[in-house]
Amino acid sequence: MIYTMASSSLVKRSSWCFLGRSAACDVVVGGLIGSSSRRRRYIASSSLCSALNSEYKAVKIDTHRCNLLHGCYHHMGGLPTNITCRRIHHHTTVPSKLCKDASTALQLSGLKSGDIIAVGGFGLGGTPETLLNTLSAWEDGPSNLTVASLTAGVDGFGLGKLFECGKVKRMIASYVGENKNFERMFFTGELEVELVPQGTIAARLRAAGAGMPAVFTPAGAGTMYANGGLPLKHAPDGSVAVHTQPRPTQMFDGKEYVMEYALRPDVSFVKAYKADTRGNLVFRGTSSNANPDCAAAGKVVIAEAETIVEAGELDPDEIHLSGVYVDHLIHATDNEKRIERLRETTAGKVMDISGGRGRIVKRAAKEFRDGMYVNLGIGIPTMASSFIPEGMHIELQAENGLMGLGPYPDPSLGQSADPDYINAGKETVTAVPGASTFHSSESFNMIRGGHMDLTILGGMQCSSSGDLASFFIPGKLLKGMGGAMDLVSSPSTVVVTMEHTAKGGAHKILEECTLPLTGKGVVDRIITDMCVFDCDKKGLKDGGLTLIEIAQGITVDDVRAATSCSFDVVEGEIPLMDEP
Numbered sequence: 001m002i003y004t005m006a007s008s009s010l011v012k013r014s015s016w017c018f019l020g021r022s023a024a025c026d027v028v029v030g031g032l033i034g035s036s037s038r039r040r041r042y043i044a045s046s047s048l049c050s051a052l053n054s055e056y057k058a059v060k061i062d063t064h065r066c067n068l069l070h071g072c073y074h075h076m077g078g079l080p081t082n083i084t085c086r087r088i089h090h091h092t093t094v095p096s097k098l099c100k101d102a103s104t105a106l107q108l109s110g111l112k113s114g115d116i117i118a119v120g121g122f123g124l125g126g127t128p129e130t131l132l133n134t135l136s137a138w139e140d141g142p143s144n145l146t147v148a149s150l151t152a153g154v155d156g157f158g159l160g161k162l163f164e165c166g167k168v169k170r171m172i173a174s175y176v177g178e179n180k181n182f183e184r185m186f187f188t189g190e191l192e193v194e195l196v197p198q199g200t201i202a203a204r205l206r207a208a209g210a211g212m213p214a215v216f217t218p219a220g221a222g223t224m225y226a227n228g229g230l231p232l233k234h235a236p237d238g239s240v241a242v243h244t245q246p247r248p249t250q251m252f253d254g255k256e257y258v259m260e261y262a263l264r265p266d267v268s269f270v271k272a273y274k275a276d277t278r279g280n281l282v283f284r285g286t287s288s289n290a291n292p293d294c295a296a297a298g299k300v301v302i303a304e305a306e307t308i309v310e311a312g313e314l315d316p317d318e319i320h321l322s323g324v325y326v327d328h329l330i331h332a333t334d335n336e337k338r339i340e341r342l343r344e345t346t347a348g349k350v351m352d353i354s355g356g357r358g359r360i361v362k363r364a365a366k367e368f369r370d371g372m373y374v375n376l377g378i379g380i381p382t383m384a385s386s387f388i389p390e391g392m393h394i395e396l397q398a399e400n401g402l403m404g405l406g407p408y409p410d411p412s413l414g415q416s417a418d419p420d421y422i423n424a425g426k427e428t429v430t431a432v433p434g435a436s437t438f439h440s441s442e443s444f445n446m447i448r449g450g451h452m453d454l455t456i457l458g459g460m461q462c463s464s465s466g467d468l469a470s471f472f473i474p475g476k477l478l479k480g481m482g483g484a485m486d487l488v489s490s491p492s493t494v495v496v497t498m499e500h501t502a503k504g505g506a507h508k509i510l511e512e513c514t515l516p517l518t519g520k521g522v523v524d525r526i527i528t529d530m531c532v533f534d535c536d537k538k539g540l541k542d543g544g545l546t547l548i549e550i551a552q553g554i555t556v557d558d559v560r561a562a563t564s565c566s567f568d569v570v571e572g573e574i575p576l577m578d579e580p
Contacts, residue, residue: 404435
């Protein structure tokens with residue numbers, strides 16, 4: 001049967017077009033192909049012609065006379081032209097991107113040794129387990145890889161398996177966390193590690209997907225991250241063999257920004273909750289994280305999904321990521337969805353805190369104001385959410401993709417731990433009514449854009465001028481900056497919570513930090529177990545610290561003896577901190 005298509009199609013400048021002929025010599029359109037060199041567009045058109053039982057061939061289009069001309073692959077030029085094609089077979093079968101298994105998808109991706117791969121996931125949430133397990137088990141498969149991911153996973157699972165089988169040369173990540181094998185490999189020179197702020201990784205991926213060569217961000221400006229000098233590779237004896245190089249910076253409106261090049265992986269591994277056979281993806285909860293950003297950036301993208309339906313079964317409005325970004329699709333056959341930190345609570349249970357840490361937690365909760373949007377760091381800051389004053393409403397954000405962070409799940413209320421809902425500490429959480437989820441680059445847009453009112457996070461050291469060090473002890477401890485560099489460089493108020501001195505009595509509040517900085521001149525307030533300091537980070541009062549509250553039983557002289565910088569004291573009687 002011959003169909004006549006009277007409507008016109010818009011052919012863009014610098015495009016390719018595939019057409020074909022059926023056995024009846026009627027013209028069959030295989031599809032328009034954009035100027036991108038990605039193989040998948042050719043495959044899609046070929047698949048359509050094959051589905052029509054046609055022998056496809058390339059033709060060129062005369063954009064001035066709208067004639068169809070036989071020939072080889074021919075690049076079109078000229079202005080956009082409306083073309084009316086007639087006597088065309090009408091066919092509604094949509095080509096599928098579904099592969100039979102992960103091995104097939106990896107072969108089709110063209111992944112080879114030395115490539116860069118981007119891997120979705122945060123902690124163990126939203127991790128493409130099937131693809132990582134298959135690549136890890138691929139004997140004589142691609143090696144010497146550079147892997148970009150927000151975090152490094154854990155030993156023996158997901159990315160951890162990839163490190164253990166020796167396929168990774170360099171890791172680009174924001175946080176190493178509890179992967180002890182990864183940390184050992186770094187300090188013994190078996191693995192190169194490029195630590196990058198979490199929001200910067202997401203922004204670099206998103207920039208690549210948007211065709212932007214670079215972005216500017218305040219994260220890390222004025223620190224060793226931007227200035228160069230962080231360890232990139234160690235020698236077997238533990239000494240530093242290679243340091244990072246300085247990054248370009250530029251001033252805008254009196255503030256320094258770091259220029260970050262787009263991160264364009266050769267292949268991206270993505271995990272989705274649901275997909276259709278055209279590669280349209282739906283994510284669930286915080287398992288979205290950087291998966292959409294990895295998909296947008298990749299030259300070739302493989303997505304694995306827990307559930308796959310036929311094209312057309314997903315409502316267009318429920319699709320989070322268009323199939324235009326996905327080349328190959330597989331079913332997630334390895335779907336353990338391991339929980340890294342199971343946390344539960346019981347209704348009415350009061351958190352047991354005492355001593356100095358309890359004093360810090362309760363004082364931190366006093367920073368909340370009704371209607372605030374707040375980001376709380378791991379540990380003591382997160383505990384402060386249990387002491388929000390009655391009647392006060394604040395919105396808590398987890399930078400891994402949740403606004404409206406709720407308490408830990410309560411089994412007595414019928415709640416169960418959900419691996420798709422975790423906080424920035426990888427702990428199981430719930431979402432309050434009215435909560436929303438989003439991907440990583442969107443999360444850090446909220447942060448950098450000044451939409452958060454308050455950030456409370458921990459620290460290893462603070463200086464009198466508001467510098468913060470919180471992510472790295474050279475040669476001893478490798479954790480990573482996570483999202484801290486993005487958070488402290490944002491316009492929000494920054495409050496640091498930490499014990500006043502380290503184990504053994506070493507001072508943590510100094511004239512200048514001795515550890516690599518997370519942020520320079522970023523801290524507004526320091527809350528310790530001994531006192532509360534305000535920090536004049538903008539130099540409005542000639543800089544420095546001012547003691548504004550003190551713990552019961554502690555004197556100003558006690559604070560001076562535990563502090564390695566001078567400070568002022570608030571006028572009049574010094575208010576006392578609440579006891580836990």
